[in-house]
Structure formats: structure tokens, C-alpha cells
Amino acid sequence: MVLGIKRYLGLAALISGALSLPAWGDTFKCIDANGRATYTNIKEETRGKNCTVVMREISVVPAIPPARAAKAAPSPADFPRVDPATQKSRDEGRRRILEDELSSEEKALGQAKTELAQQESVRSGNERNYQRVLDRLQPYKDKVERHEKNIEALKRELNSVK
16 A cells, blocks of 8 residues: 555656746747737747847746836826915814823823832742842833833924825
8 A cells, every 4th residue: 555655656756847948949039021029939930030049058938027107197287285274274173182192191101101110029938049039020111111202203293294
């Protein structure tokens, strides 16, 4: 039974290897009366034409045309525009929202720093290895760092608001 499976696997490997071998042949370049070049690997198609052997290996896949640069289309004349007063009120609303978020992040940062300080002052008896202390404090440090990054991002955003 096992011998039969090995035989079939060996036969399958042999067949797949034979099928994956490249096909070798001559490639011909034929020039027609208009000067256009065509390529073929079928010798019968070259009879009676002006054909030459180019090489044994050639890629006849057409080249990909270069990508065109996308031009920015101007906005149409009937495109909705916002009057300056409406835009100003939107900007003020955005600024107010960002300031509220900044305030809440600063409060959260203060609370996170307090929690970190409390945890740093506590030392359990099972934490003789200092790495355990560091592992216990890491989530608190991550929380402080996250709030600091949020505050930086909010300040950058506030500076970009008109």
C-alpha cells in the first residue's frame, strides 16, 4: 500500500516537473510591407515573408505604457461654496471642540500621572525581582505616554485651525 502511494507521488512529481520545463524554440521577427514588425514562433507562418530569427528567448509581452500624471480638475462653477460667515462659525466650532478635547486629555494625563506615582510607591513582597516591578508599571507608563501624544496632536491641530 505504502509502496503504491510512493510510486504515484513519484510519478506525479515527474509529470509536474516535465510540465514546468520551458518550451524552447526559435522566435522570428517578420517585417510586413508597411514596415510593421510581428513576432512568431511558428515556422509555417514565416514562409514567403521577410523573417529573421531574433533569438531563442524573447519576451513578446507588450510593455506597460507609462502612467499619466493626473491633472487636478478645476471645480465647476456651480460647485457649492460656503460663505465666509458660515465657514468662520464652522472653524470656531471646530476650535471649541478641539479645546474641549485638549482640556479633557490634560485632565486624563494628570490622573494617569497620579496613578503612576501611586503605583511606583507601592512595592509588593512578591516583587523581589525588579523586572516584575517594571512589568507592573508598564501599563501606567503607556497610559501616560498615550495621553501626552494625544495632547501634542491636539495642539498641532489647534495651531492649524484658522
